[in-house]
Structures are given as structure tokens and as C-alpha cells.
Amino acid sequence: MDPKDIVDNIKEKFGDMFYVGPKGVIGIDIGLSAIKFAEVSLQSDGNYKINRYASVDLPEGTIIEDEIQKEDEILQALQQGIKELNSPNKFACIGISGPNTLIKKLQLAGGTPEEIEDQVTWETEQYLPFPIDEGNLSFSVVSENQGGGINVIIGAAKKTVIDSFKSTVERANLKVKIVDLNASATINVFEAVMGDEVKQKDKTWILMDIGAQKTHFMIYKGGVLAFFKEVNIGGLTITEEIQRQMGVNYKEAESLKISGDGSGNIPEEIMDLINQVLDSFFNELKKTIDFWVNSTSEESFDGCVLTGGSALIPGLPEALQELFETEVQILNPFSTMAYNQSNISEDMINEIAFKGVCAIGLAMRSLPK
Numbered sequence: 001m002d003p004k005d006i007v008d009n010i011k012e013k014f015g016d017m018f019y020v021g022p023k024g025v026i027g028i029d030i031g032l033s034a035i036k037f038a039e040v041s042l043q044s045d046g047n048y049k050i051n052r053y054a055s056v057d058l059p060e061g062t063i064i065e066d067e068i069q070k071e072d073e074i075l076q077a078l079q080q081g082i083k084e085l086n087s088p089n090k091f092a093c094i095g096i097s098g099p100n101t102l103i104k105k106l107q108l109a110g111g112t113p114e115e116i117e118d119q120v121t122w123e124t125e126q127y128l129p130f131p132i133d134e135g136n137l138s139f140s141v142v143s144e145n146q147g148g149g150i151n152v153i154i155g156a157a158k159k160t161v162i163d164s165f166k167s168t169v170e171r172a173n174l175k176v177k178i179v180d181l182n183a184s185a186t187i188n189v190f191e192a193v194m195g196d197e198v199k200q201k202d203k204t205w206i207l208m209d210i211g212a213q214k215t216h217f218m219i220y221k222g223g224v225l226a227f228f229k230e231v232n233i234g235g236l237t238i239t240e241e242i243q244r245q246m247g248v249n250y251k252e253a254e255s256l257k258i259s260g261d262g263s264g265n266i267p268e269e270i271m272d273l274i275n276q277v278l279d280s281f282f283n284e285l286k287k288t289i290d291f292w293v294n295s296t297s298e299e300s301f302d303g304c305v306l307t308g309g310s311a312l313i314p315g316l317p318e319a320l321q322e323l324f325e326t327e328v329q330i331l332n333p334f335s336t337m338a339y340n341q342s343n344i345s346e347d348m349i350n351e352i353a354f355k356g357v358c359a360i361g362l363a364m365r366s367l368p369k
């Protein structure tokens with residue numbers, strides 16, 4: 001198929017990779033450590049409300065990067081989560097990420113819609129790790145640039161990855177209406193929660209989703225995503241180090257990392273291992289920041305916002321504050337979003353605030369902004 005035809009077939013709005021249905025959708029984030037489910041509605045005051053939430057832990061190694069390794073285990077977790085969520089909704093928006101996806105801001109010469117599509121196809125081809133006709137691609141023109149051209153954000157994913165996630169979720173009797181990029185879902189929540197503070201033209205923010213197998217590092221500038229990088233370090237890197245060094249299994253290592261000796265104290269030897277991994281994490285982040293500074297000559301940030309379960313690593317926000325030389329805060333969806341108190345208990349709030357952001361963003365995808 002001619003790459004141009006692929007672009008011709010897609011809608012121009014970023015994120016509308018596929019069909020957006022009229023009804024709300026259940027946002028499903030299949031992460032390495034757990035599958036999270038969220039249902040969100042838009043209230044008459046313009047604020048979002050989290051109506052339902054569920055999370056089901058996944059056993060070790062069910063997915064590696066964007067490849068499903070143990071489909072039956074994922075199916076089981078999906079079925080359990082759908083039951084716990086107890087929603088009458090049968091439509092889903094699922095998120096994907098990993099090496100066979102791409103989200104990127106491009107500077108193009110601009111021109112007629114046909115010329116722009118040609119430029120998008122040509123440029124995207126150079127960044128995609130797979131042939132363009134094996135992927136789905138969407139883009140949106142976000143602004144004009146100083147040289148008289150345009151800035152465009154592209155999103156792309158390999159069809160086989162989309163299909164494998166989609167068919168697994170559909171085996172659990174849901175209809176997948178939207179497939180989105182996880183990073184784009186996180187940005188949705190970031191924009192809804194932070195509002196005007198981050199959207200101003202001269203503001204530059206760092207947004208990070210620190211998960212289990214990877215970290216999404218994003219720079220958000222002047223109200224749009226300006227830079228994205230997937231760093232292959234996350235909470236799992238620490239867990240695996242604990243497994244190796246302490247001779248324990250995955251579950252025991254997770255528990256040592258999160259609960260320590262059982263009374264909430266993390267033993268010193270575990271803290272040493274955590275710090276070892278953090279050292280290489282910070283090196284990676286430092287290189288990424290240097291790359292940004294070198295290519296834009298912009299050295300300062302207006303703030304940094306964290307999400308993801310590994311943002312709970314003791315001392316991490318403070319250490320990042322020092323590294324980025326800007327204030328670091330946790331993205332708290334509850335600061336602007338209401339929630340249904342009969343479905344969501346107080347003790348789920350913390351879990352949702354850290355680990356549920358991507359699922360919430362996916363659930364927001366069919367709602368007007």
C-alpha cells in the first residue's frame with residue numbers, strides 16, 4: 001500500500017488513531033505490573049469525575065516491552081478486573097507503548113494538506129522502527145514555527161502490536177473502540193489537572209511516568225508535547241537487582257522494595273541497591289536533558305510532574321528536583337477530578353493517584369475536552 005494512502009485514510013486529529021465512538025469507554029492500561037481499568041465522565045461544571053476504578057496485578061513476565069508473552073494470564077486478569085469494575089459499559093480504549101510505537105514532534109515546511117501529508121510520511125518513515133505500511137499513523141498540526149513552517153505531532157504504532165492487544169482485550173468480551181498511545185493518555189490527565197499553569201506559551205515542563213519496565217520522559221512546552229523519550233529503566237530494574245543480589249523471587253523482591261522489613265522500614269542493603277539503579281537512571285536522564293538543552297539552548301524548566309508507581313520510591317522526587325533544578329510534584333488527578341465515593345474507597349485513592357493516571361487518560365479519550 002502506498003504510504004500516502006495510509007495517511008489519507010486517517011483522521012487529522014492526533015490520538016484519533018482509530019474510531020472514536022459516541023459513548024464513554026473503559027480506559028484499560030496493561031502495564032507490566034498490573035492492568036488498570038478506569039471509567040470517567042465529564043460533569044456539567046466541565047470537570048471530570050472518576051466513576052469506577054480497578055487494578056489487577058499481573059504475574060511476572062506476562063509482557064515484555066510491547067509483546068504479550070502470556071496471553072492467558074492477561075486474559076484472566078482482564079476478566080477479573082472487568083468483574084471488579086462492574087461497569088455496564090462494554091466499550092474500551094486501550095493504551096499501547098514500547099519500541100514499536102512512536103510519538104514525536106516534527107518541524108515541517110508546511111503547504112497544502114497534500115504537501116503536509118507527504119512531508120509527514122517522509123519524515124515519519126525515518127523514525128519508525130518498522131516499514132510505514134506495517135503501521136497506523138496519525139498526526140495533528142499544533143502550531144506554526146518561526147521559520148514559516150508548521151509543527152506537527154505524530155503518533156504511530158505497528159499494526160501487529162495494536163492487533164495483539166486489541167484481540168486479547170476482545171477475548172474478554174469488550175469491544176475496543178480506541179487504541180491510543182499511553183503517553184498521550186498521560187498528557188491528557190496532565191493537561192486536565194494542571195490547566196493553564198502548564199499551557200502558557202513561554203512555559204516548559206517535564207512530565208514523567210515512572211512505571212515498572214520503563215519511564216516515559218516528556219517535555220511539554222507552550223501547551224504541546226515538545227519531546228518524548230522512553231527510557232528503559234523503571235521499578236522492575238530495581239526488583240530484578242534485588243532478586244539477583246538477594247536470591248529471592250520476583251514477589252519477594254517487590255515486597256522487600258515496597259514494604260521493606262514488614263514494618264515499613266527499607267533495610268540498608270535494599271536502599272543501596274535502589275540507589276545503584278537510581279544512579280544509572282539519573283545518568284540516562286542527564287544525557288536526555290543535555291540533548292534537549294543542546295538542541296534548543298533552553299536550560300531551565302518551570303516545573304516537573306511525576307506519575308507512575310515508581311514515583312513512590314523513597315527520596316526520588318527530591319533527587320529529581322536536584323537533578324532538574326526545578327520543583328518536582330506528583331500529578332494528583334484528585335486535585336481537579338471528583339470521584340464516585342460509593343465505587344471508590346478512600347484506601348484506593350493513593351493507588352489511583354500514582355498508578356491510575358494512564359487508565360484515567362485513556363478513559364477520557366471519548367469525552368469532549
Ligand SMILES: Nc1ncnc2c1ncn2[C@@H]1O[C@H](COP(=O)(O)OP(=O)(O)OP(=O)(O)O)[C@@H](O)[C@H]1O
Nearest residue numbers: 031032033034211212213214235236308309310312
Ligand atoms: N511504594 C513503592 N515504592 C517503590 N516502588 C513502588 C511502590 N509502589 C509501587 N512501586 C513500583 O511501581 C511499579 C508499578 O508502577 P506502575 O503501575 O506505574 O507500572 P506499570 O504501568 O505496571 O509498568 P509499565 O508502565 O512500565 O509497563 C512497580 O515496579 C512497583 O514495584
Ligand SMILES: [Mg+2]
Nearest residue numbers: 031211212358
Ligand atoms: Mg505504566
